[in-house]
Amino acid sequence: MKRKIYTKLLDWKHRSNGKTAILIEGARRIGKTYIIEEFAKKEYKSYIIIDFSKVSKDIIDIFENNINDFDSFFNRLEILFGIKLYRRESIVVFDEVQLYPRARQLIKHLVADGRYDFAETGSLISLHRNVKDILIPSEEERIKMYPMDFEEYLWAVENELTYDYIKDCYNKLKPLGQALHKKALNLFREYMLVGGMPLAVLSYSKDKDFEKAEFEKKQICDLYIEDINKFANSEKTKAKKIFNYIPTQLQKKSKKITYANMKKNTRSSDYEKAFMFLDESMMIHICNNVTDPAFPLALSVNDNEKKCYMLDTGLLITECLKGEKYISSEIYKSILFDKLFINEGMFMENVVACSLVKRDEKLYYYKHNDTVKSENDMEIDFLIQRNGKICPVEIKSSVYKRHSSLDKFITKYKRKISQAYILYQKDVLIRDDIYHLPVYMAGLV
16 A cells, blocks of 8 residues: 655655664554565565564574674574675664564664664554663654555545545645535545555455445454553553543534543543553544644643544544444445434544644644633634644534634634634635635645
């Protein structure tokens, strides 16, 4: 599957020229191993991948006894893997490096040796916890990897043309036209249902079978709960409550986390470590509340209020439907064509959050409750920063008639705003200096 992170790996290879190693970090099952192997196959004369989740004792023995003699170290690797390494034309990959931190510490000396390139992959859920007794190498560059975005999804289902036209319409701020807009919106709704986890996308793309995709997504959700039980230590009960509570929270009008709903008489500070664990693992995306919508937004974060989204909207839908023992393709098609009553707004907001995060945006939202005049209340779904100013982004359903919060926000903070956006299910429209964009353009805003 074609992934955009490949371009970043290629940039690292040419820019670094062996002076640094690259670490791909991210959640479980997002395709880290796949993409690094594809990169190694295409860009190097030979490669060795050492998978520390199933490494043999003979390989560990090399790391234990031969690190002071790199000639012997590499010679033994070549013999055990049956692969010849070529100076400056080969790469050695430490896959699931978090399971053997000593290999990560060795990166400093391997890079200094200079004869090969080095890459690492690691699941953040344990990568941050397995560094207690090692020195993190400064020669290690890091890039984050996420589930597939909408454009990558279209590549995977062999649709190479649609997103190019979407980008062209976005750049020119022109409508797609009724037929193409309808097609793009249906594809985007399909993407939300399937999600961007590679195994689910692959299962669906072969036969257009939602049930196969659902099976893969259930497996991944179960795996994440197992990881929480295994790695969250004393915070596992709270971390599981947060993870399981996300669908309930997002269905509500106010999507901020309500701690008392998870357990009575609790405060935000009681869940701080659990949120940190889930955030570090990249299972969730935290959206911080700001009290002053001014650049830079990080200076006015309110730590007591936040919203929480799942790393993948397909997984969110699976979590919402998990009470059903069997989810048929007919149920998915009913959701796809809007024939089954379901709170679609929560999925739209989640998919926009994921789209912003995949562009390395920090998530912020604004909420103001006026204790004197309730008509002055306002809430903006997302705020992004551009050139020293802010851009409010509102998510709306296709049948919405008003955007009173956005109007009040623009009136009050006009001098701080670069551009205001509404993401909805209709075609491109500019009205009252507000850009109304179809939700499938979320990754372009």
